[in-house]
Amino acid sequence: MQQTKGIILAGGYGSRLFPLTYGVSKQLIPVYDKPMIYYPLSTLLEAGIKEILIITKNEDSNSFKNLLGDGKKYGINIEYAIQERPGGIAEALIIGANFIDKYNVSLILGDNIFHGAKMKIFLKEAMMNLSYDFCTIFGVKVNNPSDFGVVELNPENEILSIIEKPLNPLSKTIVSGLYFYPNNVLEIVSDLKPSKRGELEITDVNSFYLEQKKLKMIDLSNNINWVDTGTYKSLIDASNYFQNHEQKSRKKIACIEELVYKMGYINKEQLIALANEMKSSEYGKYILSTLKND
Secondary structure, eight states: OOOEEEEEEEOSOOGGGTTTTSSSOGGGSEETTEETTHHHHHHHHHTTOOEEEEEEOGGGHHHHHHHHTTSGGGTSEEEEEEOSSOOOTTHHHHHTHHHHTTSEEEEEETTEEEEOTTHHHHHHHHHHHHTTTOEEEEEEEOSOGGGSEEEEEOTTOOEEEEEESOSSOSOSEEEEEEEEEOTTHHHHHHTOOOOTTSSOOHHHHHHHHHHTTOEEEEEOTTTOEEEEOOSHHHHHHHHHHHHHHHHHHOOOSSOHHHHHHHTTSSOHHHHHHHHHTTTTSHHHHHHHHHHHTO
8 A cells, every 4th residue: 555644734823812823823722632744743653644744824834843853753753844834635635746756646624524433443543545546634514514515415326425614504514624636636726716715625536536536535424523622612622532531531532752662663661751751740640550551
């Protein structure tokens, strides 16, 4: 199977969260006990992706580098690129074209969180689809579909169309912020024209694959908890959800240090070193406790 690289789009102004985001990137705001970006990063890691590009605003770049570095301490590779101003989700693929090179790519929005027991299975399915040159999107049902790209389905649940932010949505199923594309997506985005909003729309990319009968949608609605952490309420709800889940399960979600250790990217000594840097926090103590139980 051809290697797949990952891109996390962590740019934008986070205007729905002003004044919280005047001085800090939205993707660095905490969701329970870790920075928001840990969640999309863990999703890419769960998919087996080790080469990752983080796209940020220029003024936020150093903060992300201070947090994650070049990824070597996690046994992965992290690179960085700048999005000068928000130009649409699809612009991330243009910014990351040299990074993607000849490989397939998974693009995830830095404020999208996915959690559920079946997520690993769905990610594996998306990776398998790439081997047949299929694009994969992930559908969820929401009460505010007009804020997203809306999927119109026929009675057999086949996709008829994807419409960006329609005033009168034909369904409640929307496209969430996680996408898997074969390498020819670079050709597609190079021909995109800005929409009336002045952005390069990811819906146009997905619609191209739909027309070519090369698009698959995995419906997450009944299996996965999905959060678009772009509002005050969603931030609080997500934090409460993960706090309750971790207290009940005694397992941390999106603990990237534990994740890369279990995947064999780092050894026990490296994990201990990472944990000791945070040994005064409950997060660091948790990592050390997992080693005692290992």
